[in-house]
Amino acid sequence: MDMENLIQELQNRYKLSLDSAEKLSKVIEVIQFQKGDTFIRAGKINTTEYLILEGICRSFLENVKGQEVTLSFFNSLKTISPNLTRTKNLISILNVQALTDIKLASFPTLELMRLMNENRAIEMWGNGILQKELMQKVSKEINHISLGAKERLLTFRKEYPLLENQISHSYISSYLGITNVSLSRIRKEISNNRT
Amino acid sequence: MDMENLIQELQNRYKLSLDSAEKLSKVIEVIQFQKGDTFIRAGKINTTEYLILEGICRSFLENVKGQEVTLSFFNSLKTISPNLTRTKNLISILNVQALTDIKLASFPTLELMRLMNENRAIEMWGNGILQKELMQKVSKEINHISLGAKERLLTFRKEYPLLENQISHSYISSYLGITNVSLSRIRKEISNNRT
DNA sequence: GGAAGTCATTAACATTTGATAAGAAGTAAA
């Protein structure tokens, strides 16, 4: 993505004036991580906004048994905001990890808030992100309760097309809440039925 | 609950001054519903906050198969989750139903907002409760993915003590994501092991 | 008190998913 497109993206995404978007673009730092890197950690302070330019990430947490549970995936042009991950005191409650080599546009949340200027706008922006996330969670919860593993995989494919061929399947199974072996079995069942 | 306690409850819950809490208490309307009544409906406008004085409610939604999925329970002296967390553009995104005869203290969300502004008590109050709600959802999601039905029932019992003896079990099974028959079987297993 | 209805339990069987282990396919390093 070139600079002009990026500025337009910022304008749309954060409802900024052209002027503000240009200012924001000046403080943007493009950073890269390697496949496997966990760049936001639960329990650590996180005050940076990320826009994915290339690659795929996941958010995850450990359960009581020490297994990692994948909560959601982020791919190109998705944002990862501290609004999603942090508590009041700026501490992140979840981990975010690169599943491929990734390139991110990053900038301090504070800078964005400064440019948004009005408190009302900042609050609505943050609330909007959270509300959207909540609705997604409700939807995932209902899916998970109502559907069997096979149907959940089909739903996953609709929601994240292509992803199944781009990342390790263990992340997908921990997202679906099944074992790797079950995932493999279900993949086979589905492909057999499609014949 | 007498008026004095109610006012104190409002103060704590919404971080209002005594004065503001008293003002709020003046616009409170106490309403009653019968067991089974669904008094907040998905898709309908809702602009009201509720505090449960007596009884038990649940929030729920229909899944694609037409079955009702219970999202959470609310019992005495809990607020039904704040309007902000269950509406989008004033439209409710879920149903709330009385599971016993209930008595509610209700007041307009707008009035609460007005009083909060007056206090300038908490900017970002909404952000805080949305985040709290989100964390609860994340926690339930991880539980549901990581634990078997028996462990989920035990978790449910810790989170909602007594509830199991006060409401129809079909609501509990639809909350846990299992069938009524499985719930009954698991109850028996647990009580046998406790011997 | 009896009849009808609802709900929880139990049983028998089917299906799904997990656990373990072994093999196959792909990838990276020597």
Add this chain to the structure above:
DNA sequence: TTTACTTCTTATCAAATGTTAATGACTTCC
């Protein structure tokens, strides 16, 4: 190319959960 390593697949068996149906307990209504 060989070796080692990881990941996905496949097979077998065990455990958990769903389905269906019958029964008993309890309420409600007449």
